[in-house]
Amino acid sequence: MIQQEQITVSGRLVKLRPYTERRMKQLLDVRAEIDKYIEKHPDMTIDEIDRSLVAKWWKRKADILWESEKELPVSFFESEDFEITWLKKSEDFFLNSRIYL
Numbered sequence: 001m002i003q004q005e006q007i008t009v010s011g012r013l014v015k016l017r018p019y020t021e022r023r024m025k026q027l028l029d030v031r032a033e034i035d036k037y038i039e040k041h042p043d044m045t046i047d048e049i050d051r052s053l054v055a056k057w058w059k060r061k062a063d064i065l066w067e068s069e070k071e072l073p074v075s076f077f078e079s080e081d082f083e084i085t086w087l088k089k090s091e092d093f094f095l096n097s098r099i100y101l
Helices: 021-040 051-065 074-078 084-097
Strands: 006-009 012-016
Touching: 006 084, 012 084, 021 051, 021 084, 051 074, 051 084
Parallel strands: none
Antiparallel strands: 006 012
């Protein structure tokens, strides 16, 4: 039996949601919003972007990519202890899952 992948992120257990076209579209919508923001603010570095805005983007991505027993609040993503690398690896895993015929 194949089990759903799970990871612990900043002390919280999350399960990786499988690839679907709907989730892909949702993820691309978030990425488009981020790209649009960057386009409007070309001289701004990631450290200069309001942390609460970045946290909202991270939460939206996580809500697409992860399943958790309890909803992960925005404050989880605003924390200096948020393990962003797990979100990045989850997104990469999701995108790599797309390539299948």
